[in-house]
Amino acid sequence: MDDTAWHHVVALAGGVGGAKLAEGLQQRLGPRLTVVGNVADDEEIWGLHISPDLDSVMYWLAGVNDEARGWGLADETWHTFETLERIGSAPWFRLGDRDLATHLTRTTLLHEGKPLTEVTARLARGWGVQARLLPVTDDRLRTIVHTEIGPLAFQDYFVRHRWEPAIQAIRFEGEGSAQVTAVVQDALRSAEAIILCPSNPFVSIEPLLRAAPLRELLRASTVPIVAVSPIVGGEAIKGPAAKMFRELGEEPSALAVARRYTDFLDGFLLDERDAHEAAAIEALGLHVAMTDTLMEGAAGRRRVADAVLTLAAALRL
Ligand code: GDP
Numbered sequence: 557m558d559d560t561a562w563h564h565v566v567a568l569a570g571g572v573g574g575a576k577l578a579e580g581l582q583q584r585l586g587p588r589l590t591v592v593g594n595v596a597d598d599e600e601i602w603g604l605h606i607s608p609d610l611d612s613v614m615y616w617l618a619g620v621n622d623e624a625r626g627w628g629l630a631d632e633t634w635h636t637f638e639t640l641e642r643i644g645s646a647p648w649f650r651l652g653d654r655d656l657a658t659h660l661t662r663t664t665l666l667h668e669g670k671p672l673t674e675v676t677a678r679l680a681r682g683w684g685v686q687a688r689l690l691p692v693t694d695d696r697l698r699t700i701v702h703t704e705i706g707p708l709a710f711q712d713y714f715v716r717h718r719w720e721p722a723i724q725a726i727r728f729e730g731e732g733s734a735q736v737t738a739v740v741q742d743a744l745r746s747a748e749a750i751i752l753c754p755s756n757p758f759v760s761i762e763p764l765l766r767a768a769p770l771r772e773l774l775r776a777s778t779v780p781i782v783a784v785s786p787i788v789g790g791e792a793i794k795g796p797a798a799k800m801f802r803e804l805g806e807e808p809s810a811l812a813v814a815r816r817y818t819d820f821l822d823g824f825l826l827d828e829r830d831a832h833e834a835a836a837i838e839a840l841g842l843h844v845a846m847t848d849t850l851m852e853g854a855a856g857r858r859r860v861a862d863a864v865l866t867l868a869a870a871l872r873l
Contacts, residue, residue, distance in 0.1 A: 561869065566590045566747040568692075570760020571597075571609045572626055572794065573786050574753035575616035576851040580861030581751070582617055582687045583854065589687040590743045591617070594755075595672065596699040596728060596763030597710040601649045604659040605666055608711070609760065610676055610691060611658060618683035626794065629654045648716045658683075673737050690740050693767040697734035699759050700727045710759060719796040723803040726758055731766045736773070744773050749868035752783035752821070754849065756797045757813055758804075774820035780871035782823035784849055784864055785810040789829045793850070811836050818842070823867045825849060825860070843871055 562585060569578050569591050578591045594609040608627070615621035615629055622630045632652035640646040651659065658679055665675040671694040680689045701713040703721035713719060744750065755761050765771045774781060787808050792798040801808035810830045814821065814837045824842045826834055827849040834844045847863040850856060 562588055562748055562865065564588055564590065564743075564746050565749050565751065565865070565868075566592060566743050567751045567753055568592050568755075568761065568764050569609075569613055569753040570594045570755030570764075571612040572616075574609070574755040574760060575613040575621070576857050577751070577753040577784060577860060577864070578613055578687065579616045579619075579854075580851060580857030580859070581865070583858045584861055584865065586686045587688065590747070591687055591689050592692050592740050592743070592764065593676075593689060594760050594763055595691045595693060596697045596766075597714070597759065598698070599649065599709065599711040601647050601651065601711075603663070604651075604656075605663045606649070606651075606659055606711075607662065607672075607676075607691070610689065611655075614658075614676075614680050614683055614685055614689055617680070617685040617687055617689065620683060628652050649711060671737075673739060688743070690737065690743065692736055692740055692764045692770065693734045694737055695730060695734040695767075697728060697730040697763060697767060699763055700729055701759070702727060714796075719799065723800055725804075726762070726800075728763055728766045732768070734767045736767045736770050740770075741773065744777065747777075748779055748872070749865070750774065750777060750779060750781045751864055751868065752781070752817065754784040754786035754793075756786060756792075756795060756800070757816055758797070758800045761816075771820065777820070778873070780822045780868040781820055782825060782864055782868045782871070783814070783817060783821055784825045784860065785813050785827055785830070787813050787830075788827040788849060809833060811840075814840055814842060822871050825864050825867055843867065845870075 581589050598607045672691045699710040701708045702725040705721045798808035811833045818840050826846050828846045845867040851860050
């Protein structure tokens, strides 16, 4: 793959699944990559503004993430949290000592009135990220998971309730008023390819699409838009994506993922374990390529990034 052929590629990413592909793309593209990240699972804990998805992407892109734990920073310590536990005031959301530096910085700058886009750029620079990381919106947009035990803010559902309650519907607070930032709109306009990372379709990609007018911008785009399936062998690699499909009344499959994006998608990178779904996805009008999409290690992430860039290159006008 001649990666020098790309001047600018945009990736839409959620948390860890998105972060892994973004890291693989960054290995190839460096600062020629823009990652547009999800803010709908942001939460306020101890008065601090936490952006779990943006931070996952930022830490993976900076190479400072804890790969085994799956979230947060490597070489983390927990003295603050343990002390809060000791004095009986620990929150249900764990925050590491080093991680606090990110949240303190973000919260302080937001309180000074800086938009999240600027704050994220400052943090990404501080952590040494090569690619450009942009929140999809500076406005308030929040995922509300309606479950059998009532409506829950996303982190409440995901962390406190360990995504156990059955889902009935997912709604987005701020939909209709949250606007895609001007800088994201410019990035999409100058992109030569747009990649949907293998992120949760319901709570990572969907909230991005609900920031207006992202979906319309994608529909109007003339450059290749390609997605990597987050569902492999009918299951999620990690997290609630497959469970959400079932609870919302659909069998989890790569085809079910592809169907959600047919109004703007051109190409689909399918896992080779799901080769039997290729014909049905092609019948939706999509170009399908296949590979082992499991992104294990830096080489695995680069391999999947290469596969998706090759598919996008083949669809370039
Ligand atoms: P979260 O917010 O941290 O849960 O992360 P995302 O929404 O970005 O990603 C969750 C999705 O990533 C899940 O549906 C996983 O199946 C998918 N995923 C994670 N790692 C991989 C991988 O190595 N390959 C593929 N194809 N999907 C992955």
